[in-house]
Amino acid sequence: MSIRKPFRFEPLADLTDRGKYYLVTVDLPHVNKENVHIYLDGDAIVVHAENSYVADDGSYNRVVYDREFTVPEDADTSTIKVSFKDGILRITMDKKREGKREIPIR
Amino acid sequence: MQSVTIHIEKLQEKVNTLFVGLPDAGLVGLIAANQLVHDMKLQGMGWIDLGDYMPPTAVVHSGLPFSPVQIFAGSGIAVITAEVPIPVEASKIVGETVLSIAKKISAKEVVTVGGLASEDRYEEESQPTIYFVSSSPEEVKKMSDAGIYPLDGGLLMGVYAQLMMGGIKEEIPVNAFYINAYPRLPDPGAAAALLTVLSKIYPIKVDIEGLVKQSEEIRMKTKQIMQQVASVSRPSSSFMYT
Numbered sequence: 345m346s347i348r349k350p351f352r353f354e355p356l357a358d359l360t361d362r363g364k365y366y367l368v369t370v371d372l373p374h375v376n377k378e379n380v381h382i383y384l385d386g387d388a389i390v391v392h393a394e395n396s397y398v399a400d401d402g403s404y405n406r407v408v409y410d411r412e413f414t415v416p417e418d419a420d421t422s423t424i425k426v427s428f429k430d431g432i433l434r435i436t437m438d439k440k441r442e443g444k445r446e447i448p449i450r
Numbered sequence: 451m452q453s454v455t456i457h458i459e460k461l462q463e464k465v466n467t468l469f470v471g472l473p474d475a476g477l478v479g480l481i482a483a484n485q486l487v488h489d490m491k492l493q494g495m496g497w498i499d500l501g502d503y504m505p506p507t508a509v510v511h512s513g514l515p516f517s518p519v520q521i522f523a524g525s526g527i528a529v530i531t532a533e534v535p536i537p538v539e540a541s542k543i544v545g546e547t548v549l550s551i552a553k554k555i556s557a558k559e560v561v562t563v564g565g566l567a568s569e570d571r572y573e574e575e576s577q578p579t580i581y582f583v584s585s586s587p588e589e590v591k592k593m594s595d596a597g598i599y600p601l602d603g604g605l606l607m608g609v610y611a612q613l614m615m616g617g618i619k620e621e622i623p624v625n626a627f628y629i630n631a632y633p634r635l636p637d638p639g640a641a642a643a644l645l646t647v648l649s650k651i652y653p654i655k656v657d658i659e660g661l662v663k664q665s666e667e668i669r670m671k672t673k674q675i676m677q678q679v680a681s682v683s684r685p686s687s688s689f690m691y692t
Contacts, residue, residue: 353673356635356636358632358633358635360569362569367569367572367573369635371673373666373669373670374666374670427574429574431665431666431669432635
């Protein structure tokens with residue numbers, strides 16, 4: 345069996361403002377949950393994932409996905425939640441709440 | 451003057467419905483059209499050459515080159531699909547060309563399938579909604595009675611808009627089905643939901659379960675097309691008022 349150099353891809357992704365929170369969606373088809381890693385690195389969220397398979401010609405192939413997102417300034421990274429279903433990674437983070445205060449009329 | 455050319459073989463059988471599925475939000479149109487071609491074993495019967503509207507482009511399948519805009523037919527239907535986004539400046543002429551093909555093959559109606567970019571769709575439990583637009587008021591009423599919502603308000607742009615307005619002028623009914631789809635990711639799930647509804651309205655047979663099972667495979671294969679669509683879709687996409 346031959347081993348090929350890994351294919352490196354930037355996965356398709358989207359970062360959307362959902363009002364009270366942000367949602368990052370990353371497309372990672374055929375990747376197992378165990379092979380998905382998410383890191384918080386300064387003001388960036390880093391997604392690294394890997395997938396390996398044996399091709400029809402018997403060769404062993406590795407696919408590596410890397411993608412980095414800048415965390416929006418008003419995002420509260422302590423609220424980050426991650427889910428992974430059917431090859432789609434979803435990362436949510438709440439927006440920081442400033443608190444409501446009344447502004448007096450002069 | 452720029453022009454497009456139709457290369458079409460003589461049809462062996464009657465075509466009632468011409469389906470059109472182009473790359474758009476979630477690639478719904480392309481995925482649905484490909485599924486129809488595959489599951490109904492349609493045969494390639496021609497292609498549209500976009501001439502100077504597109505740099506020379508050929509898509510390769512199993513070592514053979516094909517035009518990016520293909521025409522398939524069989525089992526009483528025809529399908530036009532594209533594997534590259536249609537350039538905005540070619541929208542009008544491609545819409546007119548599709549209608550001229552519909553006339554040439556004596557299709558009784560044109561049905562377009564497409565995605566409406568919706569960020570709500572990214573939510574894990576989201577269920578896409580289907581919307582309907584028709585050049586015929588009677589069709590709008592028929593679909594409303596069947597529980598398919600007419601698109602309340604919005605703007606159609608690009609090939610489908612040209613088809614809709616051309617359909618009124620040429621008196622060929624044009625029915626457009628849209629479904630909420632991922633704006634920047636391929637969405638085979640939305641295509642499956644749309645085909646499920648279409649298979650109750652039109653005489654088509656599609657393996658919905660197979661499509662859902664192959665969802666991840668399709669997303670892998672269509673990644674590049676999605677990237678191209680996402681980079682050009684903003685000015686030409688259709689949307690609904692919310």
